[in-house]
Structure formats: C-alpha cells, structure tokens
Amino acid sequence: MDLFALPPVAAVLGGAYHALMGLSHLLEPALGAGAAAAAVVAVTLVVRAALVPVGVSQARAERTRVRLAPRVAELRRRHRKDPEALQRATMQLYADEGTTPLAGCLPLLLQAPVVGVIYAVFVHAEIAGGANALLGHTLFGVPLGSSLVGVLSGGAPGVAAVVVLGALVLAVALVGELTRRAALPGGPLAVPSATPASVGAPGMQRALGALQFVTAAVACVVPLAAGLYLLVTVVWTLVQRILLRRRFPLDPAAPGGGPAIP
Template sequence: MDLFALPPVAAVLGGAYHALMGLSHLLEPALGAGAAAAAVVALTLVVRAALVPVGVSQARAERTRMRLAPRVAELQRRHRKDPEALQRATMQLYADEGTTPLAGCLPMLLQAPVVGVIYAVFVHAEIAGGANALLGHTLFGVPLGTSLVGALSAGVPPVATAVVLGVLVLAIALVGELTRRATLPGGPLAVPTPSAAPPGYPGIQGVLGALQFATAVVACFVPLAAGLYLLVTVTWTLVQRILLRRRFPLGTEGGVRPSIP
C-alpha cells in the first residue's frame, strides 16, 4: 500500500507541492528556467530552519548524556550482576537530573513525517492527481526528474547532464568527507574525552560520517530535484551540528562528577 495515497497524507503532499510550484512561479521572472531548482533549495532551507529547535533539543540531550556517562558507567559496574537494579538506578539518575535516556529522540521522530513529505514531492512522478510538473523543469538544461543512473542506463548522456549530475553527487560526497573529518579526534564533532563517552559513541560518530557517503550513493539514483534537496540537507546538517556543538560543548554542563554518592 502506498502511504502517500492515503487521503490525509495525499492532501499534505499536494499542499506542499502546490506551495513549491507557487514559489517557483514567483521566482521565475528573476531566475527564468532555474526558478524551480531555486524553489527546491529555498523550500529545503525553510524546512531545515523550522527544524532547528529539534537540533537544539538533540544537542542538549547529547551533552547531558555525555555529562552523565561516567556515572552511568559506575552504575553498570556496581550493578553488573543485577540488571533490574541497574535499570532502576539508571532511571533514578536521569530523573534526578530532570531528563531521560531518550531525551532528544521524540523531537527527532516528530520531524520524520515533515522531512518525508518534502522529500516525496521531489521523487513522486504523480502528485495531487496529475503529473509532477516540477520534474519537467530544468537546471542548466537538465530536467529535474533526471537521475544519474537513469541517464547512464539510457546510453551516453549529454555533456550537460553528466556534468550537472556528476557535480551534484561529488558535492554531496565532499560534504560526507568534511563530516568524516569533523568526527575525527580534534575535529569539531569529535568526542572530547573517549573515557567519558557513552559505550559505542566513537563508533556511532564514525557511522554518522559514513552515512554522508551513503547519501551520495542515493543521489545517484534519485531525480535531480531530490539530489538538490539531499545536498542542501547534508550541508545544513553539518554546519548546524558544528555550531550547536560550539553552543553546547560536550562534557562541560555542570561539570563531570566521577562517582555516585
């Protein structure tokens, strides 16, 4: 069953689509054929800006988890033979701090439908009972409905198509490399003290960097419009995380208490 065919979801998808096309028409006098592509970028920026509070919530939660990590580790050592006691003590620790182990997760889950609907506008061939006109618009002469893999599978693509789509994928890969470097020791997204990190945290950071390269792979298969969305999203995410890490540095909130009374 197509989730986007359900009446409520289809209505939201259609509203987002009409808003995007309306923005494209507004930009057309100034940007001409590139108006639709510019509208994709603008809509993506608006959505990411609206989701900034979600990023702030996640940054706060991450800092709290890092601050409590040594105390959680001590509880794990103290109650290693009693899982139920460990769970009670851990929950009490977080309750005393006015938070929960899942802090920051709910806002992240709430943003998923928003991001999913916006992304669907860029990949669905039909929306609101008709063809997705967005995908017929062009960027430097390349239709926004063209994918790199689709163009290559049809034979030797035109030079403009190969250049535009190739540059897009390489740009996403470059952001992936910058993200990977940012998670290395000494980078702005690195764990400041490995001993204070939650179990598996360095590995998680490495996976997050690698996922940016996975995004470049995905960009090879999706329409150019969706590729633009992905490029803006991964770039925004990297910059936002660096800025929020500076605003909420790990391991500094209220100091790190090494032991449980």
C-alpha cells in the same frame, strides 16, 4: 500499500506541491528556467530552519548523556549482576536530572513526517491526480526529474546532464568526507577522549560520518530535484552540528561549557 495515496497524506502532499510550484512561479521572472530549482533549495532551507529546535534538543540531550556517562558507568559497575537494579538506578539518575535516556529522540521522530512529505514532492512522478510538473523543469538544461544512473543507463548521455548530476553527487560525497573528518579525534564533532567508551564511542562518530556517503549513493539514483534537497540538507546538517557543538560543548571544561544543561 502507498502511504502517500491515503487521502489525508495525499492532501498534505498536494498542498506542499502547490506551494512549491507557486513559489517557482513567483521566482520565474527573476530566475527564468532555474526558478524551480531555486524553489527546491528555498523550500529545503525553510524546512531545515523550522527544524532547528530539533537539532538543539538533540545537542542538549547528547551533552547530558556525556555528562552523566561517568555516573552511569559507576552504576553499571555497582549493579553488574542485577540488571533490574541497574535499570531502576539509571532511570532514577536521569529523573533526578530532569531528563530521560531517550531525550532528543521524540523531536527527531516528529520531524520525520515533515521531511517525508517534502522529499516525496521531489520524487513522485504524479501528485494531486496529475503529473508532477516540477520534474519537467530544468537546471542548466537538465530536467529535475533525471538522475545520474538513469542518464548513464539510457544510451548516449548528454554532456550537460552528466556534468550537472555528477557535480551534485560529488558535492554530496565531499560533504560526507567533511562530516567524517569532523568526527575524528580533534575535529569539531569529536567526542572528548575522557568520555567513557559506552557513550564517547569515537568509532560510532566516525561511522556516522562515513554514513554520509550513503547519501551520495542515493543522490545517484534519485531525481535531480531530490538530489538538490539532499545536498542542501547535508550541508545544513553539518554546519548546524558544528555550531551547536560549540554552543553546547560536550567537555564541561571547554569554554562556554558552563553549568550542566538539564
């Protein structure tokens, strides 16, 4: 079953598509053939900016979890033989702090439909009952509907297509490497070493950085339009996470740590 074929979803998808194409037409006098690609980047930036509150909520929630980690660890030690008592005590601890263990998850789930619709505009060959005209536009002469895997498997690939698509995939991979390094000890996204292992999980942080490379693999197979979306998204996400970590440091003793955030 195609979720995007459902009338309400199709209507939203069609609206997003027409808005994107309208922006492309507005930019065309100034940017010419690159207007559609610029519209993809502009729409992605607008969407990411609108979702900044989600990132703030996640940063607050992460800081709260780290701050409460020693007390949670103590509860686990105290109630290690009574799971039900541990659950009650943990929930009470979070309730006393005015939060929950799942704080930050709901906003993340709420952003999924928005991101899903925007991403669908870049990958669906047909939208609103017709061909997706966006994918026929070009960037440096390369159609926004082409992919690196498709170009390489389609016979003799053009040099421009390989260069443009390959550069995009390499850029996404580079951001993945920067994200991985940022999560290493001493990096701007590292969890303080004094944090209990159950929450600090430096290995988990490194794994999250490594998962960025999955995005590079996806960029190899999706249309160029979607690849541009992925590149802007991973760059924005990395910069936003670094800035939010500085604003809401996990180490209470760090400059700007200040009082605990509820």
